[in-house]
Amino acid sequence: MGTLRVGMVGLGVVGGGVAKILQESAAELARRSGRRLELTRVAVRDPAKSRDIALPAGIVTDDLAKVVEGDACDVVIELMGGTTTARDVVLRALANGKSVVTANKALLATHGAELFAAARQAGQTIAFEAAVAGGVPIIANLSQCLTANRIESLTAILNGTCNFILSKMHAEGVPYSDVIAEAQRLGYAEADPAMDVDGTDTVQKLTILAQLAFGAVADWATVPRGGIDTLDLADVRFAQQRGYTIKLLGVAQSTPTGVQLRVGPTLVKNERQLAQVGGAFNAVRVTADAVGELLYYGPGAGRMPTASAVVADLVDTAVGRARLTFDTLGLWDASAPGPAIASPADAIGRYYLRVIGDDQPGVLAQIAGCLAAQGISIASFLQHEPLTDGKLVPLIITTHDTTEGAAARACDKIAALESVQGKPVRLRIAD
Amino acid sequence: MGTLRVGMVGLGVVGGGVAKILQESAAELARRSGRRLELTRVAVRDPAKSRDIALPAGIVTDDLAKVVEGDACDVVIELMGGTTTARDVVLRALANGKSVVTANKALLATHGAELFAAARQAGQTIAFEAAVAGGVPIIANLSQCLTANRIESLTAILNGTCNFILSKMHAEGVPYSDVIAEAQRLGYAEADPAMDVDGTDTVQKLTILAQLAFGAVADWATVPRGGIDTLDLADVRFAQQRGYTIKLLGVAQSTPTGVQLRVGPTLVKNERQLAQVGGAFNAVRVTADAVGELLYYGPGAGRMPTASAVVADLVDTAVGRARLTFDTLGLWDASAPGPAIASPADAIGRYYLRVIGDDQPGVLAQIAGCLAAQGISIASFLQHEPLTDGKLVPLIITTHDTTEGAAARACDKIAALESVQGKPVRLRIAD
Structure with missing residues (x-):
């Protein structure tokens, strides 16, 4: 039985989990791999830092080159995050004849084409199960298990932090600003949660899934994106009153004009399984021509679930x-371009609108006219009843199917109406 | 680009679906396979029968040997069902240097050891994604995606017919006998549904999953098994009143004394995702040391979902x-025996009991004493209130954790109490 020598860059939350699995399940992993998986080098910024994982002497180094160059490692696990040094690490590892395992969705969403070209050039591979949906093996499922299908749509909860916060807002009726503080205290949100709560994280994961499901290459920065950081508790309450739960959904859909992509807080009927995904969990609903409908549900983040995905790749x-x-x-693969990305303005769907209008005759007629x-x-x-000052009323409107462009224009x-205060709140409804 | 020549035995519901996918998605499948997948021979009992799928002349034959012998096929898909001729087909295909894809859970549950030994001997493979949970790719997920984990438990709804019937009994308050007739009319139940409704189908699938998840070899015929055919509508109602839904669950659990297996109607708290699986759908909940909890949900049967699984194997x-x-x-693999199968009497869990007792003093004390x-x-x-005759009362008891053995003895x-009519109804509660 041979040995696969494993190098790792980063020994934080997930890296520690990977090291733990490699240590504690060594025998089972060797059986399932046909080879021993041996952690030979781990590059960290500060080798002296105290950690909760004990590694044999000589493994931990602050010299990246000892992992990505030389012959100590056959495969490199990139767990440092970010898109600058991480890109360099992956390119150097590939150029030095090492395959790569990464959990870095930002890296793939930003530099996927370059990195995969480099891997093909080097005759190496990149595996990235942990980059999307943590412990939910959605990458392998789209890559291997659904190969008989033409995927029609993906509808997904891909950010555990946002789902945790939304669940709290619904269950306890507390505003975003209160919950984010609690989430940070409990470790469900980063000290700087911007990329999570503004939808960036979900968009990046969604574009990776769209590449797998449709072969579509999307620039994540151009995908329409809404976050939960601007979500008003009033809309949570109105949605609940009408039998909906608001979820931060990433949606990718095959349409006649190309692949439609979007991320944003979305009203989901309470009976739907996605509405019932609570806490920090993730879920991906897939519809496809042969299989019909599948749903995957599990932990979208966390040390051991993410490590589970990394080690499966290994x-x-x-x-x-x-x-x-x-x-x-x-x-x-630039030589096999996939379907086009459809214009967001053409996306068809239903909308929830909340308009604050003056409590006077004619306002409704004006809005309906728009x-x-x-x-x-x-x-x-x-x-609804007038707000506390008695002069303004919230008007809640749901629409039938229309286009994103028409909804935005309306x-x-x-x-712009004089009798309306501010901009209407506009959220998608997922039926 | 080479060609994989595909033989198939059986061109019924699923076989027709496989042929349809191979025809309609030929280009995509060739890209994802790196080879063309070409259906070269299909053995059927009656080639003259009219079918809804048009195959090129000369492919359909009533001569099994033209599929499982000779050199027309590289791989054989077994879709005939049953365990006698199907076993022969698989063994002959393997002996003739052909790998096998099968959707036949009864075959694997009954002859798995013999068939896999024959495949190893012949240097061929057996793939069987479609044998369990139809379109839900649970086989690949347990085989590949969760390799970093030690599986702790599987809790699964594996029979769509039973789940359809149970869903109707709950939603409409109609007894089993009425729903089974409707299910047969709608095509959700076979003309002879015995193997579905008595739990046999679920047990066979569960033992296959237990082999994958734990390496445990279980004789399906010895696994404790209850069906829905004896389920009384009264218990559905009492369960509903207490916030439970009754599901036909297959459960496999790692315990200190071995792997516990059981199948039977089980009370599931309404809030649990498994309780919400409706209609003919299947779901598998997996708990494992690294990933924690995962849930897979999708169509457990039907032409195209099952064909999706078969073609994924292909x-x-x-x-x-x-x-x-x-x-x-x-x-x-007999040379690598897995964990023992634990004694069913040692299984720990909670129970729902319904006892019909005389409406007289002292009955409760006697039952509580037992x-x-x-x-x-x-x-x-x-x-509850006395039944219509006024002399008998239903007593509904739920227990704390106990063993199956103790519950059965009680x-x-x-x-045996004189004041009790018949045997108590006893169902497991899944908390």
Whole structure:
């Protein structure tokens, strides 16, 4: 039985988990890999820092080159995060004949094409199960298990921090600002949670899934993106009153004009499984021509779930499955361009609108006129009691199917009405 | 680009679906397989029968040998069902140097050890994604995606027919006998549904999952098994009143004394995801040391979902992943015996009991005494209004954790009480 010598860059939360699994499950992993998996080098910024994982002497180093160059390692696990040094680490590892396992969604979403080209050039592989949805093996499922299918859509909760915060806002009726503080205290949110709560993290993961599901290459920065950081508790309450739960959804959909992508807080009917995903969990709903509908649910982050995904990649690399999958999938391959990315303005769907209007005659007629002018049909309308000052009323409108472009134009017109305060809140409804 | 020549035995519901995918997605499949997948021979009982799938002339034959022998096929898909001729087909295909894809859970549950030994002997592979949970890729997930984990438990809804019937009984309050007739009319149940509704189908699938998850070899015929065919509507109602849904669950659990297996109607708290799996869907909940909890949900049967699983196996076989997985997993390998199967009497859990007692003083004390004598602690007790004749009352008891053995002994004692009518109904509660 041979040995696969494993190098790792980063020994933080996830890296510690990977080291723990490699130590504690060594025998099982060797059986399932056909080879021993041996951690031979771990590069960290500060080798002297005290850690909760004990590694044999001589393994930990602050010299990246000892992992990504030389012959101490056959495969390199990149767990440092970020897109600058991490890119360099992956490129150097590949150039030095080492395959790569990474959990870095920002890196792949930003430099996927370059890194996969480099891997093909070097005759090496990149595996990235842990980059999306943590412990939920959605990468392998899209890459291998659904190969008989044409994927029609992905609808996914991909950020555990946001889902934790949204669950609290719904269950306890407390505003975003209160919950984020608690989430940070409990470790469910980073000290700087911006990339999570503004939807960036979800968009980056979604574009990776879109590459796997559709072969579509999307620039994540151009995907329409909403976060939960601007979500008002009032909308959570109104959604609840109408039988909906608000979730931060990433949606990728095959349409006649290309792949539609979007991320944003979305109203989901309470009966739908995605509405019931609580806490820091993730879920991915897949619809496809042969299988119909599948749902995957599990922990989207955390030390051991993410390490579980990293080590699954390591076993796949050791066994040789990663090589076969990499060679046949041709991901981010410029020579085989995928479907176009559809114009966001053409996206079809229903909307929830909240408009604050003056409590006086004619306001509703004006708003309805703005919608009618864009050909938007109203599905339901509710005028609430005036707000505390007695002069303004919240108007809750749900629409029938329309386009994103028409909805945006209608809302611009509504915002410009003299009798309307501020911009309407506009959220998608997922039926 | 080479060609994988595919033979198939059986062209019924699933076989027709496989042929359809191979025809309609030929280009995509070739890309994902690195080879063309070409259906070269299909053996059927009656080639003259009219079918909804058009195959090129000369492919369909009534001569099994033209598929499993000779050199027209590289791989054989067994879709005939049953365990006698199907066993022969698989053994002959393997002996003639052909790898096998099968959707036949009864075959694997009954002859797994023999067939896998024959495959190893012949240097061929057996892939069987479609044998369990239809379109839900639970086989690949246990074989490949969770390799970093020690599986702790599987809790699964594996029979769509039963889940469809149970969903109807709950939603409409109609008894089993009425729903089974409707299910047969709608095509959700076979003309002879015995193997579905008595739990046999679920047990066979569960033992296959237990082999993958734990390496345990279980004789399916000895696994404790309850069906839905004897489930009384009264218990559905009482369960609902207490916030439970009754599901036909297959459970496999790692315990200190071995792997516990059981199948039976089980009370599941309404808030649990498994309780919310409706209609003919399947779901598998996995708990494991690293990942924690995962849930897979999707169509457990039907033409295209099952064909999706079969074709995924075909692509894995074409790519070579099936070979790598087969070689490293060593399934049903007598030279590497897995953990023991634990004694069912030792299984720990909570129970729901329904006892029909005379409406007279002292009955409850006697029943409680039978439970106490076995060390069983009562969690809740409810005496209902007398039944229509006014002389008998239903007593609903839920217990705290106890063993299956103690619960069975207590129920035997209760059944023997003069003031009790018939045997108590006893169902497991899944907390």
